Amino acid sequence: MSGPAFKNWQTIQDEVLRRIHAREWPPGHVIPGEVALAREFGCARATVNRALRALADAGILERRRKAGTRVALHPVSKATVDIPVIRREIEDRGRAYDYRLLTRETAPPPPRVQAELGLNGAAPCLHVTALHSADGAPYVHEDRWISLATVPQAAEADFTTVSANEWLLTTAPYTHGDITFAAEGAAHPAAEILTCPEGTPVFVIARITWDHGRAITTVRLTYAPGYRVRSEIGPATL
Amino acid sequence: MSGPAFKNWQTIQDEVLRRIHAREWPPGHVIPGEVALAREFGCARATVNRALRALADAGILERRRKAGTRVALHPVSKATVDIPVIRREIEDRGRAYDYRLLTRETAPPPPRVQAELGLNGAAPCLHVTALHSADGAPYVHEDRWISLATVPQAAEADFTTVSANEWLLTTAPYTHGDITFAAEGAAHPAAEILTCPEGTPVFVIARITWDHGRAITTVRLTYAPGYRVRSEIGPATL
DNA sequence: CCTGCCATTATGTCTAGACATATATACCTG
DNA sequence: CAGGTATATATGTCTAGACATAATGGCAGG
Numbered sequence: 001m002s003g004p005a006f007k008n009w010q011t012i013q014d015e016v017l018r019r020i021h022a023r024e025w026p027p028g029h030v031i032p033g034e035v036a037l038a039r040e041f042g043c044a045r046a047t048v049n050r051a052l053r054a055l056a057d058a059g060i061l062e063r064r065r066k067a068g069t070r071v072a073l074h075p076v077s078k079a080t081v082d083i084p085v086i087r088r089e090i091e092d093r094g095r096a097y098d099y100r101l102l103t104r105e106t107a108p109p110p111p112r113v114q115a116e117l118g119l120n121g122a123a124p125c126l127h128v129t130a131l132h133s134a135d136g137a138p139y140v141h142e143d144r145w146i147s148l149a150t151v152p153q154a155a156e157a158d159f160t161t162v163s164a165n166e167w168l169l170t171t172a173p174y175t176h177g178d179i180t181f182a183a184e185g186a187a188h189p190a191a192e193i194l195t196c197p198e199g200t201p202v203f204v205i206a207r208i209t210w211d212h213g214r215a216i217t218t219v220r221l222t223y224a225p226g227y228r229v230r231s232e233i234g235p236a237t238l
Numbered sequence: 239m240s241g242p243a244f245k246n247w248q249t250i251q252d253e254v255l256r257r258i259h260a261r262e263w264p265p266g267h268v269i270p271g272e273v274a275l276a277r278e279f280g281c282a283r284a285t286v287n288r289a290l291r292a293l294a295d296a297g298i299l300e301r302r303r304k305a306g307t308r309v310a311l312h313p314v315s316k317a318t319v320d321i322p323v324i325r326r327e328i329e330d331r332g333r334a335y336d337y338r339l340l341t342r343e344t345a346p347p348p349p350r351v352q353a354e355l356g357l358n359g360a361a362p363c364l365h366v367t368a369l370h371s372a373d374g375a376p377y378v379h380e381d382r383w384i385s386l387a388t389v390p391q392a393a394e395a396d397f398t399t400v401s402a403n404e405w406l407l408t409t410a411p412y413t414h415g416d417i418t419f420a421a422e423g424a425a426h427p428a429a430e431i432l433t434c435p436e437g438t439p440v441f442v443i444a445r446i447t448w449d450h451g452r453a454i455t456t457v458r459l460t461y462a463p464g465y466r467v468r469s470e471i472g473p474a475t476l
Numbered sequence: 477c478c479t480g481c482c483a484t485t486a487t488g489t490c491t492a493g494a495c496a497t498a499t500a501t502a503c504c505t506g
Numbered sequence: 507c508a509g510g511t512a513t514a515t516a517t518g519t520c521t522a523g524a525c526a527t528a529a530t531g532g533c534a535g536g
Binding site: 004013017021027074075076077078080081082083084085088097134169172173175176177178179180181182185199200201203204207208209211223225227228229230231232233234236 | 261321322354407414415420421441442444447465470471472
């Protein structure tokens with residue numbers, strides 16, 4: 001045995017993955033404890049910890065105090081989807097970005113939006129719709145409600161040159177959010193703006209962002225037909 | 239000043255987030271080095287490292303050797319989407335799961351699939367289609383090609399009781415994969431199986447998984463109308 | 477002025493040891 | 507046997523120090 005030299009935590013991670021993969025440690029199997037592995041690999045326990053913790057974050061392992069570490073029975077793979085600013089998303093694909101503000105008005109939001117933002121009827125909101133284009137072709141229609149109670153500065157922003165999408169990210173950062181992906185038929189305003197017949201299958205992303213429990217904004221992004229969200233999955237994801 | 243006692247890395251992470259949020263450290267700002275922060279917080283550098291590294295993984299910070307740590311200019315939020323086994327996805331929502339194998343045949347794959355799997359024409363593949371139902375209603379149509387060159391055991395599995403989806407995960411784990419989400423109009427076989435008119439907007443997930451560079455399988459999951467993928471975003475994601 | 481080299485420096489990682497915390501299991505009691 | 511309690515144990519985290527690595531910014535030379 002030429003000591004394989006498990007020096008760094010990535011080497012150890014690879015070896016653990018190899019054993020899982022080779023069925024030396026089948027799903028559900030409780031693997032040796034950190035001290036035992038550290039002894040075997042000839043490294044400090046902290047190094048083993050680093051490797052195992054990374055695998056646990058990736059969903060490959062399940063760890064519980066005292067119970068030990070076991071190979072996940074259902075390897076719930078996690079796909080991490082990057083949600084960049086729309087301008088960047090377009091420019092990163094090497095296409096020319098163009099932005100056009102369509103409407104901008106202060107109004108009481110419809111009940112559905114009120115509920116999403118957790119507001120009562122009186123709260124004023126800013127309603128902004130816009131079109132982002134790539135190489136001159138419609139790319140995504142943005143339909144956004146901004147809570148003026150949370151972001152009063154928005155009342156003075158005009159959104160003609162900088163999109164609300166971008167303005168909010170640099171002005172009113174959120175602490176957490178909620179996002180859903182869905183397939184829908186293109187509906188009234190968005191269909192014409194995206195120049196496709198009503199009912200055309202389109203990809204829709206709905207997002208709500210919060211700042212410490214106070215809702216900032218809710219937005220519906222209706223993408224032009226053909227849009228796809230791509231992501232990679234697997235241990236390397238982390 | 240009552241020493242706020244920054245004992246653990248999560249406390250430090252919260253404080254760093256607070257400063258970013260309060261614009262003490264605006265986007266693009268280079269924050270103090272680890273040693274300085276460790277001194278300020280009265281803890282070891284490793285603890286600061288743990289906190290900052292977690293924030294960098296979440297996309298809040300950008301770190302580069304020698305250059306230091308800066309607040310991300312474009313806070314690329316990352317949404318981590320869990321991709322469970324379909325049976326679990328349905329059962330976790332408290333609905334009754336049902337599975338039915340529709341077709342199963344060994345055949346040379348069409349060119350598109352060959353290209354995706356990186357195979358030459360001669361390689362035999364297993365083509366499996368199935369329907370997963372929730373509470374008796376069609377939930378998702380599975381159209382899968384399995385590379386018998388990589389997973390020869392699949393030739394003996396009949397997939398009548400255990401879906402290929404589940405069988406593969408526990409039998410032929412992958413090292414990495416690729417996933418895309420799209421909106422499409424329901425097409426020929428899937429439309430009838432999901433009992434919706436052709437052209438109905440449906441959510442489609444296409445996935446390819448690999449084992450050390452050898453393709454395992456490619457699958458198209460066509461979900462019944464109304465399906466949504468939901469996820470949370472933000473620092474808490476990690 | 478431009479180019480290439482080099483020292484400085486901030487992050488990346490490892491070590492060895494310690495204490496904290498959860499929790500499965502054994503044990504003990506009613 | 508049921509249920510509560512004690513204990514052993516595996517992971518979680520922190521410390522203090524050290525070396526590794528990369529890359530920036532200045533400096534020297536063409």
